[in-house]
Amino acid sequence: MPYICVHCGGPLDPSGEALACHACSRAYPAQGGVPVLLPYPDRHIDATRKALLAERMALALDQMRANAPGARHERLRAAFTARIANIEAASAPFFRAYRGTATADPAAADFVARARTGWSIARLIPYFIADWGDCGSAASVTRIIADEALHSADRQAALVIGAGAGKLVTELAGSFAVVTGIDLSLPAMLWAQDLLHGGDAELRPEHGGQRGDGNAICIGGSDRGPGNAGFAVADAGNLPFADGSQSLVVTQYLLDIAVDPAGIAGEVHRVLAPGGVWVNVGLPFRLPGDSAGADRWSEEDMHAFAGLHGFELDHAEARVLPHLDLSAFDPAWNGEVHRVVLFRARKAGPAQRSRLHRSALHRAAVPHLRSDAKIEIEETREIGAQGATFKIRLGKSGRAMMSEADSCRLVEALVAAIDGTRCVDEILAATSGIAAPSEALIVLEELLVTGQIELGDQRTA
Numbered sequence: 001m002p003y004i005c006v007h008c009g010g011p012l013d014p015s016g017e018a019l020a021c022h023a024c025s026r027a028y029p030a031q032g033g034v035p036v037l038l039p040y041p042d043r044h045i046d047a048t049r050k051a052l053l054a055e056r057m058a059l060a061l062d063q064m065r066a067n068a069p070g071a072r073h074e075r076l077r078a079a080f081t082a083r084i085a086n087i088e089a090a091s092a093p094f095f096r097a098y099r100g101t102a103t104a105d106p107a108a109a110d111f112v113a114r115a116r117t118g119w120s121i122a123r124l125i126p127y128f129i130a131d132w133g134d135c136g137s138a139a140s141v142t143r144i145i146a147d148e149a150l151h152s153a154d155r156q157a158a159l160v161i162g163a164g165a166g167k168l169v170t171e172l173a174g175s176f177a178v179v180t181g182i183d184l185s186l187p188a189m190l191w192a193q194d195l196l197h198g199g200d201a202e203l204r205p206e207h208g209g210q211r212g213d214g215n216a217i218c219i220g221g222s223d224r225g226p227g228n229a230g231f232a233v234a235d236a237g238n239l240p241f242a243d244g245s246q247s248l249v250v251t252q253y254l255l256d257i258a259v260d261p262a263g264i265a266g267e268v269h270r271v272l273a274p275g276g277v278w279v280n281v282g283l284p285f286r287l288p289g290d291s292a293g294a295d296r297w298s299e300e301d302m303h304a305f306a307g308l309h310g311f312e313l314d315h316a317e318a319r320v321l322p323h324l325d326l327s328a329f330d331p332a333w334n335g336e337v338h339r340v341v342l343f344r345a346r347k348a349g350p351a352q353r354s355r356l357h358r359s360a361l362h363r364a365a366v367p368h369l370r371s372d373a374k375i376e377i378e379e380t381r382e383i384g385a386q387g388a389t390f391k392i393r394l395g396k397s398g399r400a401m402m403s404e405a406d407s408c409r410l411v412e413a414l415v416a417a418i419d420g421t422r423c424v425d426e427i428l429a430a431t432s433g434i435a436a437p438s439e440a441l442i443v444l445e446e447l448l449v450t451g452q453i454e455l456g457d458q459r460t461a
């Protein structure tokens, strides 16, 4: 599948194991054959590695705490041991493929990459079991979506956004010439690709042997999957695909967790060919401007939602489906079901808004803060503990990102320097005592793409 640059929209060409943009000369490395198509891929890979190591470390500490004698501790110890083994199995494809350049000291703009590492692998393990362990629930959702996908008149290219464990990607490969699954989680994409290529993994029940036999379950391990399916790391809000390049786009359990479902709708519209089909299955969702008490957008609102974003609704309904039915693996599964919105829409009208490229932030551009900008810094000090932890939140519904004190100082200095008269170059000069201009530029770009700043007239020399 041809990709485009997520900085400037230029076409990407192979360059050794990486992809390179001829327009702006940025490079996008691949890890284990999975391209990382995010604005700062090396930082992303580094942030992913650190998150995985931190996850393992936290579990090891929990396990040590459970080392006291007693029956309850015995069960906890067994659960932690199983969980650690599962995380190791799940992250093995990542560590096998890892070719990053680890950085010891966090840089001031690292929090931007940290915000986009996707779901943790621990959180995704049940999705892998459901997808690759032949459980009934995933198979039924996959079937529903695969049937809806057949309404696509053109069967050239299909895209699954937020692909998670990725089984749907392999299912659609029978109906489309090429299928790509994208997700923010690099470990998930590498594991999905490994399973697709016939790899397998042994996972252990984490409920202290409630399964009875305590035996491990083996997932994957079937024949090599279809050659027209593949995975990449990318952001739903900044898709690395050319306008009109896809026949079908699927979002499954994504809109309810997304920071900006309207932004995703805009990107789906952009990459779909005219008449192309968008299939969504997932929980009702909220849009960034919605008040906290507002009803979530549900099946009866999908006509309006589709119309707002340049789609014509073919079909919308509510379905009640089991949520991650792992009963075949774990009898402790709680039998939870949930009510989801299924819709199928067709690209029919003009886009509601066009995508902003990071490259718009050139040196002579004059940014100003939007009147509805929301930039928050949270500092937490625990009594008795040394130091503090910091979180930065950009945008009304933006996620709070763990950061360093340096990052907070940089954000504060940037906000003070953006006065509607200074151009980018002058803002970078004004904040150079706090952080290197290259770091400040990354944060400025993030302010732009999260809608905190707008660009006024460019300065003429």
Ligand SMILES: C[S@@+](CC[C@H](N)C(=O)[O-])C[C@H]1O[C@@H](n2cnc3c(N)ncnc32)[C@H](O)[C@@H]1O
Pocket (backbone or CB within 6 Å): 117, 118, 119, 124, 127, 161, 162, 163, 164, 165, 182, 183, 184, 185, 188, 234, 235, 236, 237, 252, 253, 254, 257, 258
């Ligand atoms: C609830 S899981 C669903 C996984 C899969 N679609 C399924 O239903 O089995 C959500 C997935 O979306 C990914 N995700 C979250 N935000 C994303 C974004 N902005 N772009 C791409 N993937 C994203 C997460 O990493 C996670 O794998």
